[in-house]
Amino acid sequence: MKEKSCLNCGYKISGEFCSHCGQKADTARITPHSLIKSDILGSIWHIEERFFRTLKHVLFGPGRMAMDYISGKRIKYYNLFSLLLILFGFNVLTMHFYLDLNPAEIPKDSAKILQFFSKYSKIILFVIIPMLGVNAFFIFRRIKLNIAEHFIIGTVSLLGILILFLFNDMVSLIGLWQPAAKIFAILDKASVVLLVLFPAVTYWNAFKNSYSKPGLLWRVSVLYVLMGIESLTIITILYRIF
Structure with missing residues (x-):
């Protein structure tokens, strides 16, 4: 041979x-057959397969996915930071669509708040990663992960929040159709609850085999208290500047 x-x-x-x-x-x-089958369709399928597989793992096993990624099992996942930017872009687009299609329904005070969050959304959202990373580094120190590895868990958590935000925006858009307004109002509230709870789901899923349930519960609770105080402080400072 x-x-x-x-x-x-x-x-x-x-x-x-x-x-x-x-x-x-x-x-x-390169032949016409190989160009279509391998170079065009093959590359598109490979990208889409990894993209949607990563979204599935973020939603249904975020902590386990984050720990796999940290341990070196990365080839099957889409780049986390590229995915973060893509989802953020989709969120901005859907929010603009909603505001354009439904300007009359938004009260003046609410419009001012929406304008504020639209302007500072990048800062508010992306500061979640270092806040989660630093807080979790001290709260879950038994796991022996370094600060960068905790940033990866925070990134996966933010990805889940952005997916749920995008779902929420799409629900709000469809909810503008009056016959479906009540059903989609319920879905809207449910998605808000889920996105608030998503960091807790992520850390529970990641560390459930490393702590007892009571131990994990109080640690996650402390994480939420710290995140709440820090988020409120940052939003207050930005709002005063705005």
Whole structure:
């Protein structure tokens, strides 16, 4: 059997990928068939598969996913920080759509608050990660994770919050259709409760095998108290500046 060489760097190939540069071993001449099947459809499917798989794990096993990511199991997940920016962008778009379609229903005071959160939403949302990371670093110190690893758990938690925010925005948009208003009002309230509780779900899911239930409960409760005080302080300072 003739030994193959990598077409990118010239190194000898013994497996599916080149051990030197990482290029696939089967990079043959591009044909119309390979262009459509592998380069176009294959790349789209690979990106979408990882994207939606990551969303599923964020929603239904956030803590377990975060601990897998920290332990090095990352190939099956979409880049967390890229996903964060994508979800944030979708949230901004849906919020603008809602405000454009429903301006008359928003009271003047509420409109001012919405304008404030729209202006400072990046600061308010992204400061959640360091707040969660630093607080959890001290509260869950038995786990022996460093501050950067706690930031990863905070990032996964924020991803879940953004997904639920996006769901909430979409529910609000559909709720503008009057025949469905009551049903979607209930869904709207339920999604708000879920997004508030999501950090608790994340840390419970991550550390449920490391602490007793009472021990984990009081630690999560302390985390929420600290987060509440810090969030209120930051929002108050920004609102006064605004």
